[in-house]
Amino acid sequence: METKQPPRLTNEDYRLQPRAPVQVFHGIHPGTIPLHWHEFYELSYVVGGEGEHRLNGSAYPLSSGILFLLTPADFHELVSVEDKPLEIYNVIFTEAMMDDNLYHWLFGGKLVLHAQLEEMQHRQIFADYERMREETGAWREGSEIAIRATLQRLLVDLHRGSTANRALPTNGPGNRQLNVNLQRALIYIHHHFREDLRLDDAAAQAQYSATYFSECFSKSVGQSFQRYLQNVRMQFAESLLRASSLPVTEICYASGFNTLGHFERVFRQRKGMSPRQYRHHAGIAEDMQYFS
Numbered sequence: 001m002e003t004k005q006p007p008r009l010t011n012e013d014y015r016l017q018p019r020a021p022v023q024v025f026h027g028i029h030p031g032t033i034p035l036h037w038h039e040f041y042e043l044s045y046v047v048g049g050e051g052e053h054r055l056n057g058s059a060y061p062l063s064s065g066i067l068f069l070l071t072p073a074d075f076h077e078l079v080s081v082e083d084k085p086l087e088i089y090n091v092i093f094t095e096a097m098m099d100d101n102l103y104h105w106l107f108g109g110k111l112v113l114h115a116q117l118e119e120m121q122h123r124q125i126f127a128d129y130e131r132m133r134e135e136t137g138a139w140r141e142g143s144e145i146a147i148r149a150t151l152q153r154l155l156v157d158l159h160r161g162s163t164a165n166r167a168l169p170t171n172g173p174g175n176r177q178l179n180v181n182l183q184r185a186l187i188y189i190h191h192h193f194r195e196d197l198r199l200d201d202a203a204a205q206a207q208y209s210a211t212y213f214s215e216c217f218s219k220s221v222g223q224s225f226q227r228y229l230q231n232v233r234m235q236f237a238e239s240l241l242r243a244s245s246l247p248v249t250e251i252c253y254a255s256g257f258n259t260l261g262h263f264e265r266v267f268r269q270r271k272g273m274s275p276r277q278y279r280h281h282a283g284i285a286e287d288m289q290y291f292s
Contacts, residue, residue: 006034006035006036006037006075006246006250006254007036007037008036008037008038008039009036009037009038009039009040010038010039010040011039011040011094014040014092016040016092016093016094018096019139020136020139021093021094021096021097021144022091022092022093022094022097022132022136022144022147022151023091023092023093023136024089024090024091024092024129024132024133024136025089025090025091025092025133026047026087026088026089026090026129026133027087027088027090028049028085028086028087028088029049029078029080029085029086029087029088030080030085031079031080031085032077032078032079032080033077033078033079034077035054035075035076035077035244035246036075036076036077037072037073037074037075037076038070038072038074038092039072040072040092040093040094041069041070041071041072041092041093041094041095041097041098042069042070042090042091042092042093043067043068043069043070043090043091043092043093043151043154043155043158044067044068044069044070044088044089044090044091045066045067045088045089045090045125045126045129046062046063046064046065046066046067046086046087046088047064047087047088047089047126048064048086048087049062049063049064049080049081049084049085049086049087050062050063050080050081050084050086051063051078051079051080051081051084051086052078052079053068053076053077053078053114054076054077054078054079054243055068055070055074055075055076055112055114056074056075056076056236056239056240057236057238057239057240057242057243057244058112058239058243059243060114062078062086063116064122065116065117065118065119065121065122066114066115066116066117067114067115067117067125067154067157067158067161068113068114068115068158069106069113069114069155069158071107071190071191072191072192073190073191073192073193073194075240075254089126089129089133091129091132091151091154093151097147097148097151098152098155100184102152102155103187104180104183104184104187105159106155106159107187107190107191108183108187112162113158113159113162114162115157115158115160115161115162116161117157117161118161121157125154125157128150128153128154131146131150132146132147132150132151135147179220181205181206181207181208182206182216182217182220182221184205184206185202185203185205185206185213185217186221188201188202188205189202189228189229189232190232193229193232193233193236193255193256194233194254194255194256195256196258197229197256199213199214199225199226202217202225213225229256230266233255233256233257234255234266234267234270236255236256237251237252237255237257237263237267237275238271238278240254240255241275241278241279241282242279242282248260248264248275248276248279251275252264252275263275
């Protein structure tokens with residue numbers, strides 16, 4: 001059965017390819033950019049205006065000087081305040097623009113990267129985006145090197161300034177020490193959980209055999225790979241139920257579950273109610289805040 005989901009913007013849509021793994025855009029956005037997600041990474045810088053960024057079920061205020069990063073696992077929409085449209089620079093790029101050390105450092109321990117930069121940084125950030133836009137507009141010898149260096153510096157600034165961080169992972173190891181290979185696999189899971197993600201895929205990220213990876217994962221994380229993956233998908237589904245009006249069927253498939261029946265069974269086992277009942281109770285709880 002064909003299911004409707006929020007649109008996924010692909011590398012092909014934006015002409016991201018091995019020879020040109022990055023594109024830069026600048027635009028003014030009145031109203032709302034509807035809920036969607038990407039196959040690529042996106043680093044956005046708010047030049048002006050005011051609004052709200054609704055990311056994976058949580059809302060973050062937007063104003064001049066905010067820098068944020070989106071991964072292929074993120075659903076989001078942008079809403080501008082009336083008469084104050086958001087002016088945004090976007091650089092979109094593939095994983096090829098990040099080396100292994102940067103990738104691991106950037107995402108190891110952080111799932112939300114969202115920073116309010118100091119005013120003294122604004123002019124430099126603006127110049128960085130303009131430089132990248134100029135280089136992508138006329139690719140020539142050295143363009144990829146210049147863009148990569150600029151992009152990586154921006155990602156370092158984002159990491160240092162990020163205040164809306166959430167520990168990774170959220171449902172497993174706690175204080176356990178994870179080796180670099182397992183951390184790489186965990187990051188991969190959090191970026192690809194909506195896909196048909198298999199044990200072999202995660203094991204390949206850790207550079208382990210499937211059998212050895214399964215054993216190490218369970219011992220280090222405290223639960224099996226399948227259980228952990230299911231928990232990640234459930235956490236995301238819960239956030240969409242609380243914060244969006246998407247139909248339950250769309251949320252089921254958008255969260256990585258293959259069938260609605262399986263999703264509803266797992267949800268009821270975990271929460272003691274159906275997804276629709278959960279959404280109803282979450283709405284009542286939110287309304288009650290106004291009377292407390």
